[in-house]
Amino acid sequence: MTTTDRYAVFGSPIKHSKSPRIHRLFAEQTGQALSYEAQEVTAEAFPATVKGFFEAGGKGLNCTVPLKELAYRFATHKTERAQRSKAVNTLVLQTDGAILGDNTDGCGLVTDLLHNHRLTLTGKNVLILGAGGASRGIIGPILGQSPTRLVVANRTTDKAVLLAEEFKSIGDISGCGFEELGRLQFDLILNATAASLSGQLPPLPDRLLASQASCYDLAYGNEPTAFVRWGFAHGARLSLDGLGMLVEQAAEAFFIWRGVRPQTRPVIELLDGERKKA
The missing domain is CATH 3.40.50.10860 (Leucine Dehydrogenase, chain A, domain 1)
Structure with missing residues (x-):
């Protein structure tokens, strides 16, 4: 049996x-x-x-x-x-x-960005919103792609600064409060807070996005999150949610367990198509 x-x-x-x-x-x-x-x-x-x-x-x-x-x-x-x-x-x-x-969260995110959406992190200025557990899981793999700089911004400045300190040995990273973002611009902004699912957003400057910049919300839903909508409203080339990351991190876990790497694109397309019909 x-x-x-x-x-x-x-x-x-x-x-x-x-x-x-x-x-x-x-x-x-x-x-x-x-x-x-x-x-x-x-x-x-x-x-x-x-x-x-x-x-x-x-x-x-x-x-x-x-x-x-x-x-x-x-x-x-x-x-x-x-x-x-x-x-x-x-x-x-x-x-x-x-x-x-x-x-597998960070590698799932990076795989989705690089392979599914053809984005480049090398030589780019990247911003992560939030300094909690979701941010902690993605910082290492992002720094592994050699961005020019990575900034972690958080409502509580000290938390962002302390988190950045933990990763300074592997890349150019710094932490700050949201109020310090006024004169900075980024090629990619990652929302690692859960706030946008309930329609909430940090106080973000209007000119935070560089030319041809992209936005990515680690959260996902059947409807665009508040951060995805913010990205489109502020001229982002792409404004994406975390459905692809969810599938890619699951594929990495499946590979760890079974030694077989599944194809992710058919699953992403199926789930994305279903939510568009919902």
Whole structure:
């Protein structure tokens, strides 16, 4: 009798997650026999629930808000990108019973930007809005593309400055408050806050975008987010949301678990087409 390998995504809230659909599409595409479910797990319940999942034969987990830092602490071993971000969104059971923690968010973002949208980060001025966990997960891979400068802006200036300090050894990065952005211009602005989903935006100067600049919101929805709309209103060449990043980071996790890399473009096009019809 063949057993089906079990995977899941833990988070709170989790009902909205597209991850089960994405991984089932990957499994069908690559001929992999696996199950993947979404499970509501609070921060308080996480240690016991994740331990029970692996003890019951689970092979791998994705962890989303608010569990990524807890997953980092739970992992027996961490990849270099997980260590840099101090957050884990992918856990995988090793043959010796150890749990490896990885963070696929940053590479998922960079893959979407470079390959799906043909954007270039090398030699560009890049701005990240927000200094929370989402920013922490993407800074290392962005600096790996050698931008001219990377600025992290946050409502609380000290938080942005401290976050930038952590990454100064691998690239030109600085932190500042939103009020300090007035005379700066950027080729790419990444919104790593969750505010735009509820229609909120930081106080951004009107002339923040350089010529032919692009905007990218790490959040996604069936309707354009407030930040995507801001980008178009201020002359961005492209103003994108994070659907592609979601699929690309999932593909990286799938590869870590199964050793097979799925094709992402058909899945992105399917999900994008469905939301346009909604």
